[in-house]
Amino acid sequence: MIWNKAKECMSLEDKRRMQGERLRKLVERVYHSTPFYRQKMQEMDITPDDIRTIDDIVKLPFTTKQDLRDNYPYGLFAVPMSEIIRLHASSGTTGLPTVVGYTRRDLSIWSEMIARCLTAYGATSNDIFTVAYGYGLFTGGLGVHYGVEYLGGTVIPMSSGNTAKQIQLMHDFGPTAIACTPSYALYLAEAMQKTGIPREEFKLKIGVFGAEPWTDNMRREIEAKMGINAYNIYGLSEVMGPGVSHECEFKDGSHIIDDHFYPEIVSPDTLQQLPYGEQGELVFTTLTKEGLPLLRYRTKDLCTLTDEPCRCGRTNVRMSRIVGRSDDMLIIRGVNVFPSQIESVILEMEEFEPHYLLVVERINNLDILEVQVEVRDGFYSDEINKMMALKKKMGQRLQSVLGISADIKLVEPFSIKRSEGKAQRVLDKRVFS
Ligand code: DLL
Numbered sequence: 001m002i003w004n005k006a007k008e009c010m011s012l013e014d015k016r017r018m019q020g021e022r023l024r025k026l027v028e029r030v031y032h033s034t035p036f037y038r039q040k041m042q043e044m045d046i047t048p049d050d051i052r053t054i055d056d057i058v059k060l061p062f063t064t065k066q067d068l069r070d071n072y073p074y075g076l077f078a079v080p081m082s083e084i085i086r087l088h089a090s091s092g093t094t095g096l097p098t099v100v101g102y103t104r105r106d107l108s109i110w111s112e113m114i115a116r117c118l119t120a121y122g123a124t125s126n127d128i129f130t131v132a133y134g135y136g137l138f139t140g141g142l143g144v145h146y147g148v149e150y151l152g153g154t155v156i157p158m159s160s161g162n163t164a165k166q167i168q169l170m171h172d173f174g175p176t177a178i179a180c181t182p183s184y185a186l187y188l189a190e191a192m193q194k195t196g197i198p199r200e201e202f203k204l205k206i207g208v209f210g211a212e213p214w215t216d217n218m219r220r221e222i223e224a225k226m227g228i229n230a231y232n233i234y235g236l237s238e239v240m241g242p243g244v245s246h247e248c249e250f251k252d253g254s255h256i257i258d259d260h261f262y263p264e265i266v267s268p269d270t271l272q273q274l275p276y277g278e279q280g281e282l283v284f285t286t287l288t289k290e291g292l293p294l295l296r297y298r299t300k301d302l303c304t305l306t307d308e309p310c311r312c313g314r315t316n317v318r319m320s321r322i323v324g325r326s327d328d329m330l331i332i333r334g335v336n337v338f339p340s341q342i343e344s345v346i347l348e349m350e351e352f353e354p355h356y357l358l359v360v361e362r363i364n365n366l367d368i369l370e371v372q373v374e375v376r377d378g379f380y381s382d383e384i385n386k387m388m389a390l391k392k393k394m395g396q397r398l399q400s401v402l403g404i405s406a407d408i409k410l411v412e413p414f415s416i417k418r419s420e421g422k423a424q425r426v427l428d429k430r431v432f433s
Helices: 012-033 035-043 054-059 065-070 104-120 139-151 163-173 182-195 216-226 339-347 384-402
Strands: 084-090 098-103 128-131 154-156 177-180 206-210 229-236 241-246 254-256 261-266 280-286 297-303 330-332 335-337 352-363 366-375 407-411 426-428
Touching (some): 012 054, 054 261, 065 098, 084 139, 104 139, 104 241, 128 139, 139 241, 163 182, 339 352
Parallel strands (some): 128 154, 128 177
Antiparallel strands (some): 241 254, 280 297, 352 366
């Protein structure tokens, strides 16, 4: 089934014409409503008149997370706050979050996007969804929630965590679909097995998994353990949230909702646009967004694109799985974490040396972050109580900055290997490809 055949199966010619028209209107709009873009375009000596077709997009400036941070919180919003009806946020490198705002129309488009995704996974209004993405500032919970309602399905707004209760309600309420991060799905699957309840007593058949990188091996494992069909959903808060792209029944790349988000692949080094098929950094222009429209937003996600037709009949451009990032952002239990956030916590506490190592592992399908940090001479002690207190202090501070817990390992001064070149501060032992 296809939710919006008119848009999802458009001829490439019609699509490009429509994208060109939408781009022209968008550029006109941001030029007049957002001083940031007007100034950038003036610096590049271009005006909205220079944008005629979608191919002219290469003339436009890029936008980065840093730009959003420099204009924190609302500087890039293109409408008055009276028109913004929802805010979300995602973490930033300095602890300042990236704030995104939505108008009523933005939210309605977002819900329709999710309805398109869920339909591509084979879901209908008869399905009951348990949404175990976090609710709150993170876009996962509420984004999928309203999409399920838009589809006409039933939503169980579980949010993340509390695994025992998740399993009990999955058993009692009989959801047919689950939305959460793939690593949590694996964790849940094993916890479900441990309860000893026979699998037939659960009605789950569809999984809506994303917010972090995962592999086909993980997919097979989740599918086998839960007895479901697992689908990829991709998105990022700056661009909208979950639903920017989704798989279909053929699971052969993810269809980008490209009537709303125009994708490009660029070289992270030269920023030149690359042809389809080549791997590079994914860049999106939000063709229709009102609250926070973005020109050529650099996602830092590395992948390839293709416009080969898909067997499902959809004609939109498809993206491969994300194979890595062009910056150092880690995604731990679905939460974006920059090593620099951890570094700034370490630097602001006098008890620690600025020498640390972050070790990320996946144990029993759960991401574990270990922060090894050197205790400053004079603060290092043989007394276990003192060390425990120090560990707790650091743990609480990190939890409040990152929003996730970390295992703290206090080490003696000079025990972390010093580097002669670029310091290696992160050891990510997880395998994504
Ligand atoms: O993670 C939005 C989302 C929620 C997507 C629920 C899917 C499901 P952010 O917190 O802004 O937004 O993080 C965005 O997460 O740039 C990717 O690096 C990564 N990411 C998201 N989905 C996938 C995926 C949400 N399916 C960042 N595969 C993005 C790989 C993903 N990476």
